[in-house]
Amino acid sequence: MNIRHMSRRQKVVLAMMFLLLLIALPTVAMAGTISMSGSPKYDGGQNDMDVDGSITVTFNGTISKGANFDQISIKAADDSTTNLITSSNIHIDSSGKSIVITPSKPLNYGTSYFLYIPAGAVTNSSGDTGPTTAYAATFTTEDMPSPKNLTYKVSGSAGARTLEWTWEYPPNTVTGFRIYDGKNKLIYDLKDSSSRTSTTAPLKPWRETNLPNGKYTRYVVAYKTVNGVDNLSPASQSVTVTIDDFSGLATPTEFTGTAKSDTEILWSWVDNSSDETGFKIYDEDDHLVGRVGANQTSFLETNLEPDKEYTRYVRAFKAADLENSAMEGDKSEEASESTDDDSDSDYNSTNRTASRSRIADAIQNALNVTVSPSDIALVQYDDVDREEEGNYKISTDINRFVAFDHDALDGYGDGQVRITTSEVLVKIPAEHLRVSDNTGGVAVGLQEYSDNTQPPSGKQRVGRAYRISLVKYSDYSKSGYTDDDFSSDDPVYVSFYYDSWRVTNPESLRIHKLNGGVWEPLECSVNTLDHAVQTKVTELGRFALFEIPKGTMGSNLGSGSYLPGGGNTYTPGYPPGFGPGYGDAYNSGTAYNPAQYSASTPLGSQYPPGYIPGGNSYSPVSPYASASQALFVDTVNHWARAQIEALASSGIVHGTSARIFDPDKKITRAEFLTMLMGAMGQRVTPPGAPPFDDVRADDWFAGSLAQAMQKRIVTERGGYFRPYDPIQRQEMAAWIGRSLTGKTIFKNGYDPALFSDWSNVDSQLQDAVGQAVRSGLINGRPDRTFDPWGSATRAEAATIIYSYLNLVR
Structure with missing residues (x-):
């Protein structure tokens, strides 16, 4: 009979039988009066x-060791011969009335034991002995604890990643740990011969190596082998890791929230991704709350209600490019945090708002720019982690100012403070962010600079130009002043x-500073691994990043053309898949021919999916025209170049950076x-901010949104507008349909009921979507569907707007 395979009820029955046997053993009756006071007390419970607990047995008087003291025993239910204690494991406590029994080594988990105290085990000063008859009892130990806090770390190179797993376990001897996958298959049996005194086990993390892309689910079970039988603990929590080196979107970990005021919570996480565009923060209802750029690990959520709990999670995301659709990684664990009670806050919402308003006025006075109080991120004393001296980082958005209250950095030391957007990082010595008196403070601004200057000869700009400034302000004035010069000792x-x-x-790549209308290069270091360029400066101002494109040999682009079979060797910064010689049309020398995209088949035409260049005035130019004169280098040889350049010349569309349009994004x-409001000729912006939680009054699209709401093109009110989400085809069509009210359309479209998936269109949008389809401005997919939940590229949208301009009056 194997007791390890018995139920707890069976174990208790066996224990009672053994107990009766012990009581039946012959004993010598004692005439003394010493007796036990109640039942023994077991650490943790009988x-x-x-x-690793003890058992305390109390008697009705002062005692000492008796003749049978050494016969006190603890034995396992399945081993009646081995005594697990000796007299050295038993002592009389300070009261003199109790004996404390502590086994010499931890007992087994989930096991039944017998406690036996013989008659005459103790005596007293009068010579009395006790107990008068033998005492026996059964008790059961606790079950094995489960491993806790299973965590992981991803390392190694793409396609051969290493997962390093760690977990916590109490310092009790176990045989080892078994790691299982999500299908309960044993992955590894980790023998644990270490003598642990800390809570972390094993002492060295367990690693699995050379892992390809995929999802990996793991959990851990501790086990202890006793008499050839494995005692198993309950399983740890299950953890799933996604390795996707194509997207680089590993799940963020250690997601937490920290209340910064009665209206602000700072959400933080560990970035495990390698090539993300950024991170999106969502609420528990999966509504987008905010986003930050790549490599950022925190997001300050503002305009919250005081004394209220908020729950959020974060995902890494990657924007679409020519070859890949937009992607999001797995969601992190959710975290909840409550804003401060405004009645207990040192700086309540009113004070913060007043401070921001005053700081905005001071910055506006110093820089001669328009600044809103919502542009100010105010850092106060309690916001700063002084244990992070030299590493305190503030993540912000472009065109916002980070203001440091006069005592914000008291006790921080002389380290640096890092202020970062998704594109720029500024590291400023803390001493530059302090003021000499106990009033006012210092604000740092990272603003986009509209660069109308000529780039340096033979160079092209990469990304935005920035104006970086430092403004000092007072608590008693709306005036501020710049302080942009620093010593070379503290750059x-x-x-x-x-x-x-x-x-x-x-x-x-070199960072340049604008001096007297001329971009001058600075000494820089380039880190191609982190895709970063760094310089040190003693004066703030306007900065931009420039490169010398390969093939230009330090000269301007010149007048060369991209011609089939050869031509200019200049290869600018194309997204993957763009550039001279890309695609069959280029190699064959075939120019774009609108005739091959017949508009006669309403469902399944040969246009790029869903779109028809509009009207008789459509007259695309050759895709092989001079590349040096192209408005965007990544639209050369692109099927929508004509429409894109026509709209760009009218100011309706713009590139994503210098000479880059991102047509397939x-x-x-x-x-x-x-784009739609520009095509409608809407130039006057209604006053005020649109009523959405994720739209500010100074957002670049806020004016168009306000116009669209005024004309009831956008009918949503309040909540989240989700401005940076890819637009759905049904949303795009609905906005077009609503914009056609009162207009004349010089084209006939098609019956939307012919689409096989028309019933999938949102019922609240069907009327407006149908209007757009019947007007011929948006068409179906080649498989006779409308694809209402699908997305569109920037090039596809440009063809729609181009048709709108030609066909709608």
Whole structure:
């Protein structure tokens, strides 16, 4: 009979039988009066005794060791011969009335034991002995604890990743740990011969190596082998890891929230991704709350209600490019945090708002720019982690100012403070962010600079130009002043991040500073691994990142053309798949021919999916025209070049950076709405901010959104507008349909009921979508569907707007 396979009820029955046998043993009756006071006390309880606990037996008087003291025993239910204690494991406590029994080593988990105290085990000063008859009892130890806090770390190279797993376990001897996958298959049996005194086990993390892309689910079970039988603990929590080196979107970990005031919570996480565009923060209902750029690990959520709990999670995301759709990684664990009670806050909402308003006035006075109080991120004393001296980082958005209250950095030391957007990192010595008196403070601004100057000869700009400024302000004045000069002993470090696919010659990258209308290069270091360029400066101002594109030999682009079979060797910073010689049309020398995209088949035409260039005035130019004169280098040889350049010349569409249009990137809701309102000729912006939690009054698209709401093109009110989400085809069509009210359309479209998936269109949008389809401005997919939940590219959207201009009056 194997007791390890018996139920707890069977164990208890066996224990009672053994107990009766012990009581039946012959004993010598004692005439003394010493007796036990109640039952023994077990650490943890008689049915859940701690494996390293003690048993206390109390008597009715002062005692000492008796003749049979050494016969006190603890034995396992399945081993009646081995005594697990000796007299050295038993002592009389300070009261003199109790004996304390502590086994010499931890007992087994989940095991039944017998406690036996013989008659005459103790005596007293009068010579009395006790107990008068033998005492026996059964008890059961606690079950094995489960491993806790299973965590992981991803390392190694793409396609051969290493997962390093760690977990916590109490310092009790176990045989080892078994690691299982999500299908309960044993992955590894980790023998644990270490003598642990800390809570972390094993002492060295367990690693699995050379892992390809995929999802990996793991959990851990501890086990202890006793008499050839394995005692198993309950399983740890199950953890799933996604390795996707194509997207680089590993799940963020250690997601937490920290209340910063009665209206602000700082959400933080660990970035495990390698090539993300950024991170999106969602609420528990999966509504987008905010987003930050790549490599950022925190997001300050503002305008919250005081004394209220909020729950959020974060995902890494990657924007669409020519070859890949937009992607999001797995969601992190959710975290909840409550804002402060405004009645207990040192700086309540009213004070913060007043401070921001005053700081905005001071910055506006110093820089002669328009600044809103919502542009100010105010840092106060309680916001700063002084244990992070030299590493305190503030993540912010472009065109916002980070203001440091006069005592914000008291006790921080002389380290640096890092202020970062998704594109720029500024490291400023803390001493530059303090003021000499106990009033006012210092604000640092990272603003986009509209650069109308000529680039340096033979160079092209990468990303935005920035104006970086430092303004000091007072509590008693609306005036501020700049303080942008520093000593060479305490310089400011400026780093620009770049997208590798936009750059052809990373070694040539240099940060430039604008001096007297001329961009002058600075001494820089280039980190191609982190895609970053750094310089140190003693004066703030306007900065931008430039490169010398390969093939230009330090000269301007010149007048060369991209011609089939050869031509100019200049290869600018094309996204993957763009550039001279790309695609069958280029190699064959075939120009774009609108005739091959017949508009006679309403469902399944040969246009790029869903779109028809509009009207008789459509007259695309050759895709092989002079590349040096192209408005965008990445639309050369692109099927929508004519429409894109026509709209760009009219100011209706704009590139994503200098001479880059990103034609095959998915278009966002904000981008398309701005294009549509531009095509409608809406130039006057209604006053005030649109009523959405994720739209500010100074957002670049806010004016178009306000116009669209005024004309009831956008009918949503309040909540989240989701400006940076890819627009759905049904949303795009609905906005077009609503914009046609009162207009004449010089084209006939088609019956939307012919689409096989028409019933999938949102019922609240069907009327407006149908109007757009019947007007011929948007068409179906080649498989006779409308694809209402699908997305569109920037090039596809441009063809729609081009048709709108030609066909709608």
